[in-house]
Amino acid sequence: MASSSSIVQVVSESTLDSDVVPSSLIEIAPFLRVANEVEAINPRVAYLCRFHGGFEKAHRLDPLSNGRGVRQFKIALLQRLERENDPTLKGRVEQSDVVEIKNFYQQYYKMYIQALQNAADKAERDQLTKAYQTAAVLFEVLKAVNQTISETHNHVDPDSSIMRRPKIHAAYHALRDTKGLPWPKDHEKNADADLLEWLQAMFGFQKDNVSNQREHLILLIASMHIRQISKHEQHPKLDDHVLDTTMKKLFKNYKRWCKHLGRKTSLWLPTIQQEVQQRKLLYMGLYSYGARRLTCDLCQSVFATSFIIDALLLF
DSSP, rough: OOHHHHHOOOOOGOOOOOOOOOOOGGGGGHHHHHHHHHHOOOOHHHHHIIIIIIHHHHHOOOOOOTTTTTHHHHHHHHHHHHHHHHHHHHOSSSSSSHHHHHHHHHIIIIIIHHEEEEEEEOOHHHHHHHHHHHHHHHHHHHHHHHHHHHHHSSSSSSSSGGGSHHHHHHHHEEEEEETTOOOOOOOOOOOOOOHHHHHHHHHOGGGGGGHHHHHHHHHHHHOOOOOOHOOOOOOSSSOHHHHHHHHHHHHHHHHHHHHTTTTTOOOOOOOSSSHHHHHHHHHHIIIIIIIIHHHHHHHHHHHHHHHHHHHHTTO
């Protein structure tokens, strides 16, 4: 935990995300303000403030993005969340998001609320008022994270407000297609099992990462979907062009380095059309889970990626 002077550092008002929040979404401004304030101290807590207090709340306030500037704002926020999920996750101190923000909130409350409760001069009272506002935001985000964990047991809840967004709903249901995939005999398959759980069961990736990688992949696909599909089109099913664009983005470096090393990529698609989308999602999920985490060396990463993709072809 950083010192008291650093954690309450006031960010220049011109840099705050709340300055560009559409008027119809003004309620989320405090969450984005706090995200900016704590980002230097705990980037993961800042990410959680933007996701739960920013994106989810923005969707509840204007689910159809009818307000002026709302659609553009949501796209920008989705893109930022997609960029920041992995690096903030790697830098997370605790084993889970709920413990991370709970500990941060408790330390913040102890350091500022309790320490300043007997403030005498005006400057300290102003600081206490600001600390109360920040603590209230952190507590709201803590409740949101806690609720997500307790309700879904590390699975995205299809009934949550954010999942009722057509483009995110489409990505979620596409990931649920595990038809034809063999499960390990000793694995207890859940009723709502999806492709990421299958990959975890088959390749032994850390179970704690299932929820985070699912959220990351859904946000990535949904972000691409929002940019390419008209807001007037509901698209209950995942658009093939969106999926192709997302996959191209993920594997851009992998393909480039395969070419540089003079070897063919291991990406392969089945001839049966009904299986193509499932295979693409498996590739993206597999890459999200393992390939980019196996090594930081680019040359080795090409072979690591090819190896686990080749392994996928065995099933």
